[in-house]
Amino acid sequence: MISSIIFIITLGIAGFFIRKRVIRIQKNIQLGKVDRLDGPNNERWKNMLLVAFGQKKMFKRLTPAFFHFLIYAGFLIINLEVLEFVIDGIAGTHRIFAPFLGGFYNVLMNFFEFLAVAVLVSCIVFLVRRNVLKIDRFQSAEMTRWPRLDANLILTIEIILMMAILTMNASDQLLQTRDSHYVATGPLFFSGFLTSTLQSLNTSTLVFVERFCWWFHIVGILAFTVYITYSKHLHIFFAFINTYRAKLEPKGHINNMPVVTKEVKTMLGLPVEANTTTGEPGRFGAKDINDLTQTQLMAAYSCTECGRCTSECPANQTGKKLSPRKIMMDVRDRMEDVGNSLEKGGPGLSDGKFLLGDYITKEEINACTSCNACVEACPVLINPLEIILELRRYQAMEESSSPQQWNSMFQNIETSFAPWKFPASDRFNWAKMNS
Amino acid sequence: MNIPTLADLTAKGEQPEILFWVGCAGSFDDRAKRVTLAFVKILNAVGTKFAVLGNEETCTGDPARRAGNEFLFQMQAMNNIQLMNGYGVKKIVTACPHCFNTLKNEYPELGGNYEVIHHATYLQALINEGKIKMQGGGSFKGRKITYHDSCYLGRANNIYEAPREVLQALDADLVEMKRCRTTGLCCGAGGAQMFKEPENGKKDINIARTEEALATGATTIAVACPFCMTMMTDGVKNKEKESAVQVKDLAELVAEANGL
Numbered sequence: 001m002i003s004s005i006i007f008i009i010t011l012g013i014a015g016f017f018i019r020k021r022v023i024r025i026q027k028n029i030q031l032g033k034v035d036r037l038d039g040p041n042n043e044r045w046k047n048m049l050l051v052a053f054g055q056k057k058m059f060k061r062l063t064p065a066f067f068h069f070l071i072y073a074g075f076l077i078i079n080l081e082v083l084e085f086v087i088d089g090i091a092g093t094h095r096i097f098a099p100f101l102g103g104f105y106n107v108l109m110n111f112f113e114f115l116a117v118a119v120l121v122s123c124i125v126f127l128v129r130r131n132v133l134k135i136d137r138f139q140s141a142e143m144t145r146w147p148r149l150d151a152n153l154i155l156t157i158e159i160i161l162m163m164a165i166l167t168m169n170a171s172d173q174l175l176q177t178r179d180s181h182y183v184a185t186g187p188l189f190f191s192g193f194l195t196s197t198l199q200s201l202n203t204s205t206l207v208f209v210e211r212f213c214w215w216f217h218i219v220g221i222l223a224f225t226v227y228i229t230y231s232k233h234l235h236i237f238f239a240f241i242n243t244y245r246a247k248l249e250p251k252g253h254i255n256n257m258p259v260v261t262k263e264v265k266t267m268l269g270l271p272v273e274a275n276t277t278t279g280e281p282g283r284f285g286a287k288d289i290n291d292l293t294q295t296q297l298m299a300a301y302s303c304t305e306c307g308r309c310t311s312e313c314p315a316n317q318t319g320k321k322l323s324p325r326k327i328m329m330d331v332r333d334r335m336e337d338v339g340n341s342l343e344k345g346g347p348g349l350s351d352g353k354f355l356l357g358d359y360i361t362k363e364e365i366n367a368c369t370s371c372n373a374c375v376e377a378c379p380v381l382i383n384p385l386e387i388i389l390e391l392r393r394y395q396a397m398e399e400s401s402s403p404q405q406w407n408s409m410f411q412n413i414e415t416s417f418a419p420w421k422f423p424a425s426d427r428f429n430w431a432k433m434n435s
Numbered sequence: 436m437n438i439p440t441l442a443d444l445t446a447k448g449e450q451p452e453i454l455f456w457v458g459c460a461g462s463f464d465d466r467a468k469r470v471t472l473a474f475v476k477i478l479n480a481v482g483t484k485f486a487v488l489g490n491e492e493t494c495t496g497d498p499a500r501r502a503g504n505e506f507l508f509q510m511q512a513m514n515n516i517q518l519m520n521g522y523g524v525k526k527i528v529t530a531c532p533h534c535f536n537t538l539k540n541e542y543p544e545l546g547g548n549y550e551v552i553h554h555a556t557y558l559q560a561l562i563n564e565g566k567i568k569m570q571g572g573g574s575f576k577g578r579k580i581t582y583h584d585s586c587y588l589g590r591a592n593n594i595y596e597a598p599r600e601v602l603q604a605l606d607a608d609l610v611e612m613k614r615c616r617t618t619g620l621c622c623g624a625g626g627a628q629m630f631k632e633p634e635n636g637k638k639d640i641n642i643a644r645t646e647e648a649l650a651t652g653a654t655t656i657a658v659a660c661p662f663c664m665t666m667m668t669d670g671v672k673n674k675e676k677e678s679a680v681q682v683k684d685l686a687e688l689v690a691e692a693n694g695l
Contacts, residue, residue: 250536250593251591252592253536253540254500254541256541256545257505257509260505261509261544263506264506264509264513265513270513312618314620314623314644315633315634317620318623318633318636318639318640318643319636320634320635321634321635366634367636368626369621369623369624369628370501370626370627371586371590371626372586372591373586373621375590376618377618389501391503392501392503393504393505394503396502396503397504402502402503403631405631405632406630406631409502409630409631410504410507413496413499413511414507417493417511418463418493418494419459419629420459422463424490425490427462427489427490428440428487428490429462430463430468430472431436431438431489433468
């Protein structure tokens, strides 16, 4: 009875912290501009099913895709076991599903154990890739102490949680032979290898080990859930929404600015559609996160910092400062900084800092070739290019501070209708070149 | 050579089948002008009734938009749309993937709705329809050609196969670079980079891409974009390989194969 109360209180505490973070993240995303989703919904569902659920884009790189798939499948399926944990915890029961499922419970438990081992092995492989093999994309400049620690923490926590399940099952199997309270699960293959090491323990120690692992696993999962909200690991949730909200137009398309259309039409004396007057003036382009759309801000929370974008970026690969991953990390950092400030009653967005300038430099955004390699590479359909272009729009239209050669190019287009300084009247001279 | 302008045709009360959008590079850049002429020769050879805008054509606004100057882009776009809608243009072909992308994907929102085709797709269609007959391969037999994907054709618009099919029709030996199609490396000129010096780094992008192209052992680097043409040509010069390796546009190769 007491354990049930403690469990419910634990659940409540975890729920409190998770709720608090969810509300904060929601408010952070709502700092952005509301954007309407155009295009057919079935295309969006298809993207979500294929890319998020089906991990289609992950399989462009087979080794990480294989191990990531094991962790992903483990995460989805082992959560069914967590349901039993929670019911047991509240009701004070032990393996409540076992009597209902009979022989199938044994199949299920063995399958869960297989997944637990698969997750454990995959996490070790990933730790080795990051820390021993030192795969390039995990070593870039933006992978400072916290992002590296974050990744290693996630992998280590997952390993420990899986070990707890296996140890719990091993001690449980031994207890089944000694105490009728422990429901027969049938033989479990993987934890069976651990029973010999626990064999010599007396029953009360085994009971303690089993309970400790049970509590450790469930409290661990709850704590991990809270941690995830501060971590890059949030992709497990946002990947689904992000793929749904991803752009459907061809990648080459850049979002139109209706406010500008209205002004240009007025300047050219063209008729302006009546209902376009509602557009609030605002800034042209983006200087800070509130100039970006909610989809773009949410994308930053979907980013798991895998660096596939950066490893494909031609600017980054030739030593320029631009890194599409850093763009997404900076957007998220700015949101978190503003959100934390607001939470403490601080100035929030008016803290004198801006996304462009204090987080992302002009040198970075100006190095982009808009080649879409980063967009193509992202396994969850994040579009760093859109954000880079919004920042360039601010630079060009609000500050007129584009690189000098771009300003000359603008001038050439204005005066001779070509980006180069040739007289417009020479445009058709190519026809005289050869006949 | 017959190069009618849309103004001339309209004055005669005629309508072309297709408008050839030449683009700024195709009009002013000496190397790209040769591609423009090669394409015009092909159009004339197959008897396509086409027209160009001549001096009435102006920049699509692509580099302005990508450098962030949305006002300038929309001014250009609106003027071009006014002009083309005035002529009743329905179908456009262009040899520039940047013009292609802008005309096809970005003009509709501003009132310009046309069927826009890149010349790679157009050439492929001419070959498939048998309008261009490749004369038995000839000089292309066994010639190693590698195709450099333009970002604005490939990733931006999912056109990967048309240019390759054109090259295969030449009976040439098509070899792929390590990074091609969806993972093709940019030449470094997109996003208005063509018009400024690159930011500081350890290498220029076009050099990196040229190295990948040279690694295939190809003697011809085929491109389908005037900016890629400039970047790859500069890269080959930088590697002092210009006597052994040539950079050619698809239209030039097709014209050459047909003795045009």
